[in-house]
Amino acid sequence: MTITAGRVIVCSPGRNFVTLRLETADGVAGLGDATLNGRELAVASYLNDHVVPLLIGRDARRIEDIWQFLYKGAYWRRGPVTMTAIAAVDMALWDIKGKALGAPVYQLLGGASRDAVTVYAHASGETIEDAVESARRHAGMGYTAVRVQCGIPGVERPYGIARGDRYEPAERGPLSETVWNTEPYLAIVPRLFDRLRRELGSEIALLHDAHHRLTPIEAARLGRALEPYSLFWLEDPTPAENPEVFRLIRQHTTTPLAVGEVFNSIHDCRQLLEEQLVDYIRTSVAHAGGITHMRRIAAVAEIHGVRMGSHGATDLSPVCLAAALHFDLHVHNFGIQEYMPHSAETDRVFPHAYRFHAGVMHPGDAPGLGVELDEALAATFPYEPAWLPVARRADGTMHDW
Ligand code: EZ4
Numbered sequence: 221m222t223i224t225a226g227r228v229i230v231c232s233p234g235r236n237f238v239t240l241r242l243e244t245a246d247g248v249a250g251l252g253d254a255t256l257n258g259r260e261l262a263v264a265s266y267l268n269d270h271v272v273p274l275l276i277g278r279d280a281r282r283i284e285d286i287w288q289f290l291y292k293g294a295y296w297r298r299g300p301v302t303m304t305a306i307a308a309v310d311m312a313l314w315d316i317k318g319k320a321l322g323a324p325v326y327q328l329l330g331g332a333s334r335d336a337v338t339v340y341a342h343a344s345g346e347t348i349e350d351a352v353e354s355a356r357r358h359a360g361m362g363y364t365a366v367r368v369q370c371g372i373p374g375v376e377r378p379y380g381i382a383r384g385d386r387y388e389p390a391e392r393g394p395l396s397e398t399v400w401n402t403e404p405y406l407a408i409v410p411r412l413f414d415r416l417r418r419e420l421g422s423e424i425a426l427l428h429d430a431h432h433r434l435t436p437i438e439a440a441r442l443g444r445a446l447e448p449y450s451l452f453w454l455e456d457p458t459p460a461e462n463p464e465v466f467r468l469i470r471q472h473t474t475t476p477l478a479v480g481e482v483f484n485s486i487h488d489c490r491q492l493l494e495e496q497l498v499d500y501i502r503t504s505v506a507h508a509g510g511i512t513h514m515r516r517i518a519a520v521a522e523i524h525g526v527r528m529g530s531h532g533a534t535d536l537s538p539v540c541l542a543a544a545l546h547f548d549l550h551v552h553n554f555g556i557q558e559y560m561p562h563s564a565e566t567d568r569v570f571p572h573a574y575r576f577h578a579g580v581m582h583p584g585d586a587p588g589l590g591v592e593l594d595e596a597l598a599a600t601f602p603y604e605p606a607w608l609p610v611a612r613r614a615d616g617t618m619h620d621w
């Protein structure tokens with residue numbers, strides 16, 4: 221199982237993806253997702269220039285040792301670029317191990333802890349009416365959990381509103397600057413959830429993403445205002461760097477909290493977990509060091525009564541979604557998986573074994589991760605630079621997007 225080659229494939233079937241393909245002397249190859257939205261080529265270079273040369277000749281079966289080698293051996297630890305690159309290698313090695321042993325990755329992790337993985341959909345609309353209608357439509361497709369975002373009076377292009385049939389924040393062409401205003405946001409969100417509960421009833425799980433835009437006391441206020449509507453979670457209320465502010469938020473509200481999509485390692489999660497300051501930790505396989513490292517985060521979360529809630533936006537490729545589903549099906553303290561269906565072009569470039577049916581997903585039983593990359597087709601979708609938007613306040617001050 222000697223690693224003989226590693227190639228980085230950058231393609232853009234509707235949006236940009238960076239994929240690592242590792243090959244072995246036995247002819248078994250594995251795929252890993254290395255996509256870091258808006259900063260894609262940094263990870264491609266990190267892999268091509270600094271990681272792949274170090275992997276040639278190593279034993280692909282030694283997943284743990286290769287993980288430690290890439291993490292400790294870089295000296296410059298953690299950070300999104302490094303940890304996404306390590307994650308891609310880790311996913312590819314689990315894929316290879318599964319294919320070599322003829323088993324889906326979830327079986328290698330210890331088998332299924334549940335029959336299927338509950339996922340939540342994205343619903344949104346410019347107005348409360350449209351957002352409620354979108355949530356109703358998703359409930360009609362079988363989803364039992366829906367994240368809902370709506371437009372904000374006076375705020376152009378707020379976070380999370382789909383244009384067409386999906387929400388895709390990265391934009392090709394020039395970087396776009398949006399203007400943010402917190403007060404009308406804090407006023408409209410409780411009205412949205414009041415309408416949702418009245419129209420959709422108490423059964424459906426409702427989620428909302430504040431996308432790191434609030435101060436601690438604003439987050440506390442929003443959490444409290446949303447309590448009558450029993451949210452499944454309020455996501456990313458404040459910027460991610462200061463875990464201690466969750467103490468203040470917690471003192472004011474019983475709305476469950478979920479954090480972690482921009483975290484890279486267990487060290488970002490530790491205080492939140494040890495003090496039980498959140499209810500769900502939403503790290504992703506691609507950005508938090510792969511399956512190997514996600515298992516450690518989940519183990520610490522479990523002893524503190526916190527569940528996993530994998531990030532699953534469309535900027536995580538089908539390879540990452542598959543890895544997340546294997547992990548979710550196995551990990552005991554699973555909470556919920558975010559699911560935004562990829563575009564038809566993306567699905568054609570990455571044929572996969574995972575399936576969605578009536579609000580749940582299953583990774584399938586193909587050996588490894590169960591995802592392939594059609595490289596000939598991928599080559600017809602060349603990389604196109606795209607940027608995540610930025611946000612400023614009305615007076616021009618930069619704000620968290
Ligand atoms: O903005 O994945 O919960 N989902 C999110 C996403 C993120 C994107 C950033 O690349 O917050 O929409």
Ligand code: CO
Pocket residue numbers: 429431455456481
């Ligand atoms: Co989010």
